[in-house]
Amino acid sequence: MGSAPKLIITDQDLGMKVAVERVLVDTRHRWCMWHIMFKVVEKLPKSQLGNEDLKKELNSCVWSELIEPEEFEESWNNVMEKYGLKDNEWFTSMFDSRKYWVPAYFRDFPMSSLIKTTSISESQNIFFKRYSKSRSNLVEFLMYYNNALDGQRSNNNRLEYLDFNTIPTLKTNSALEKHASTIYSDSGFKLIQSEIEEAVDNVTMVTVSTVGENEIYVLNDKFSKNWTVSYSISCDSYACGCKMFERLGLVCSHIFWILRNKKLKLVPDELHGGRWLKSKFVKPVHFGFDDNIESFIVVDETKQEYRDMHADFYDIARLIEGDGDKIRAFRHIMAEGKKEVLGEGNVLSISEKRQMIENFYGSEVPSEIEVHPPDVVSTKGSGRRLSRLEKEIRELSKPGRKCGKCGEIGQHDSRNCDKIQELKKKKKRKQQC
Template identity: 25%
Template sequence: MEDVEDEPIDVLMESDTENITEFVNVVEDETSGGMGYKCLRWVCYLSMKKICITSTKKYAYAVGFPVKKRNSKKGEDGVLRYLTLTCSREGRLNGNTSSSLKPQPTVKMGCKARIAASLDILGNWRINAVHLEYNHETSPSKFRLYRCNRTLTAHVKKKLEVNDLARIPLHKSYNFAVVEAGGYENMTCIEKDCWNYVERVRQLRLGEGDAVAIQSYFSRMQAQYNRCRLVYKEFDDVVTFDTTYLTNKYDLPFAPFVGVNHHGQSTLLGCGLLSNEDTETFVWLFRTWLQCMYGEAPQAIITDQDRAMQNAIEIVFPKTKHRWCLWHILKKLLEKFGYHVDKGLIFGAIHELVYDSQLEQEFEEGWMAMINTYSLQQNNWLSGLYENRGRWVPCFLKITFWVGMSTTQRSESMNAFLDGYVHSKTLLKQFVEQYESALRNKVEKELQADFKSFSQMIPCATQFEMEEQFRSVYTISKFREVKEDFTGKIYYNVISTSEGSSKTTYNVRETIMYGGRCKRKNCVVSFVRNNCEVVCSCHLFEFRGILCRHTIVVLDLNNVTCIPDRYILRRWRRDVRRAHTRVPVNYAGLETTPA
């Protein structure tokens, strides 16, 4: 007899449909206690029907779990004699530790749900075993993303090959397939599958109404598009705003409002096309965007040093914390001091002050010492930076939540993302059409990340119960950051302790290795045992929303095994049902230009 392990179900559908049709015609005789209908839940929607294995996948699609053929046997005559179907999340779940520094996520959850049947000598199918309980959640909306349900049709494959020969970018080919299918929800594959297929094919291969249309489009989008509003309602804590990206041949700056979602991905919260970059224009844009967002100003915003932009923020968002992009400031050092005989020393001194100063006084004293050392008292640019040090120096801003950001890189990455859709010769009407395509792609990327965090888990790096606590609730991308803190904990040591009346203070030393050199820096951590409150002088938790290694060392030292809820942020959790994920993505495109 032939024994085939994990053969794709589709192969069975093509070759053994007639045999499997009889697979379900055995319910009442083979089960007891009213279990007949439940048994058929795995195979079909309605009991007592003779349906082939296709119904298994149809039902799995409706309920939201993946199915695979675990094993099967055929007789010498080629007739299928035995078949076992299982949930694809069947299999041993990896332990909490792994020898790999970057272990791959796994869908295996040890699920026992299965159904097994065999063909008897009379040619009748009999159910041998049924286990109906799942040990994981199910989700019909995510079912199409499971690997076992993804496939490239012959039509899509042909289109990909022809377009690749014509040097059409793959993302455009995929977007065409999405449009042709009537939306992402009707696709039987994801963009990664297309990439993989094209790569395999390559290996085998040898060798005017713009203004009216846009005004109509934006008016309609302001009124109808609720998803961005709901995303903003969930992630309104930090927004980056940047206007350095010129989108089209009219040189109109594209100004995106960008946030960060629960996976750490950039998410678009709105945008504008500006003909001017003065205070009046920015005030108009901010007020219009604020009106779209139900009048709720962001808690914090990151921009460059543009004075007009700063004035507008003070007018429209007076209570919003505003910081300047650190990268934009530091990149100007070469421009401002390229002529100076001590430019290298000045660069090094400024970088050290910016990144190593833990206290405001420490920065201020170091800055004055640098100014005096290199006789920079008359440098107006440095004087302006010092006067506004509360807008860009990390030690002045670290107690505010910035989602771990100190630059407008999110806006720039959004610009880079749009590079695949627009170019310098793009017309305005074409721009908004491509903008929709890019936005839809962003939504799909978030859905795929949701799916991974829903269906997969990565092993912990240690045996600490605290790490397991984060793994159970955080999205995969955020847990990876937590995991790095637990693995990096070995470079941190408590070197002194001071007992107070209500709290204990710990001096934690960090050893930093780089370029064969060793550098040490200290942080002070206070711990209140009664309520398990922990605060570190680095304030990394306040800045990025994930506990720092200094605090993990102290918590471990105090035998803390369960992290208080206040240190597990809702915005990073994978088990939160967020309103924007339940909004159908519906884009009607540009309206026809009125006659």
Template identity: 30%
Template sequence: MSVVKGLFSSSERISASEFDIEWQSIMDEYDLNSNNWFNEMFAIRDKWIPAYFQDCYLSGLMRTTSRSEGENYFYGLMTNADLHLIEYVSHFETAMEAQRFFQRKNNHDSRYTNPKIITKLLIEEEAAQTFTRTVFFEVQTEIMASMLTCYSIKVVEYDGITKFSIKDTNKDVKHFGDFEVSFMKSDCTVSCSCLRFELTGCLCRHCFYVLRMSGVEHFPKKYVSRRWTKDVVPRSASGYNTCQFPTNDANEDFKAMIRDIYFSVDYCVDRLVSNMEKLKLYRQKVKELTKDVEEETRNARPMTNTAFIGSVLGVEKRDKVTVKIPEGIRNKGSGPIKKRMIGQKETAIVNAKKGSRKYGRCGKYVDHNARTCQQKAIVSTFK
């Protein structure tokens, strides 16, 4: 099983055909060709092996229920089934505050601390300034590997496109052949046959090797996935929501400018927090600017809740909305349609109206049957 796990962990860097070859070699080596479970798992390999959906952008984020199970475990440490509602709410808020604390700490570390730069390359320094701390360490590992484990064995150039054949000496991938990287210098477009950027949103070591060999010093902006950047999560303390204006591509520069302003304010406050005098001067200047803005926008109408919700959802409010009752819809375990649950009190009232049942053998209106009838017991004794 450990061999199969190793093959799965390295399947992000190989093609589907190479995975099939490696799988078959393992089955032959350990005589597992007749094992039903392995045969069933191989039949559905396109649903769980990354090599089969590498061309799907950010498909490396696809996982099973491990994330929800992790959340359940985290909340299970602070809650249990014996808690009252008040206690559960208190424990739930404690768990949420713990997660918020870790998020704020990670955001602070990413924005206001500088990770150690190893290679001294400008492309690494720009990655440290752009990506969050965790993602940067992944990028830094790939940059280091591009210098230590990769080398070019063949270069072909035609029509402005340069194709590199890269040999990766990493022990986990060296037996899977070479990697082909295409590079267009005119617009700094680079793509690798391992499809790591499409899989995870981060460039691979082979692409970093080609960029370095081609004299590219700056990190290509087109390969910066916004979801991995430091400013992807808006600051809740700002009170500003980016949904207050249209979300088309024409306003991306405007959004970037807004994020830069928030970052600058947050950065200045964090730097001046230990100097009370300078912090007071900064607050005074901000108040003066705020007063000027308030005077200039005094007559501007704020966005209503309806307009705000419409801008978030991208829809307009209709004059008339018709909602039809669904027909033939029932939840699992709800019982037959148009049949409601009857309580114990109502059941007792209905049974009382029916009256007692008359037993034919003894002729009495009592609640018994042939087995519990006392008249039958007396007759049996005399017999």
């Protein structure tokens, strides 16, 4: 790809761990938290399986992104000692490998709050499976792949249109919120808006002091927790102890309180966070600012015409939503326009289709095919032994059937009914004892 990724997430595959350390020397390796926390129930002693307090304290310790590594280690040791897990081999090994999976050790890594599991790659797999088939040849694969990209681009154009033409609802009288609505996309603005509301309603100042060229603020939030915000006068920069901007690229409520206290009306450029910004072509929908958003020269007229076409379509669709007659009329107009632009769309014969594929591929179909797709192999992990919990979940997910001998609906039939009934009796006698 030309450069190594900044972060790679895998399950607890020791072979992958060694390979990443040897080959991707500058890449941060992280283990999937879902895979690890899913195993907790299997590794707990039977005496602790129903202990909800243990699960609550362990989750609070492990999943928290607002604690430093030292705080995590102290909290972990307290939980292990309190519930007698200090000598548990699995929990000990997980603590030894804590730098690979615990969020406290990724607080300074960009987007660490969004990327904790392998769910992103899994969602991409599901997305492309909607468009592709496992037995596709190379030409079909390229066609399917392009269709998938067209689907993503179409959705992106729809979201950009909404950003261009939708006026967000403001919840405070803060000028910062008004400016944020002009620079952030819809999803980004909703997150930013909640932080601004928090700054207005719940954040209060505890102390303020000056150390050299830095102003040090101690602020209290709705959870009665104190956070330290540092403002560098010389660099005009902000840093908060919660590190939300470093983790997510979003300004936290604590920094917003400082900005309001300084009577600022615009979010400083260094606090924008590139991931959440609108397209550079968007114009502000709330007016009243001296600083205009930069205008960019469109270098590709065809692409701009394509974008305008999408904008026109979504504008019309929004206006006629709910009016059946207008929707049918608009669809008729589109059908007529399609015939006029693309032709009547006559159905191609088999020979014409073959000729079209050969022209696209650049060679004729051979009379004898010597190269065939490889045999399907079992995927990684399919041969592993299932855990007790996975076996029980799989059994419970199977539909029940009626036994012809006892008449009960369950997971057995008349052939093994006697054994099932005997096991039930033994279990009942044990419970009574």
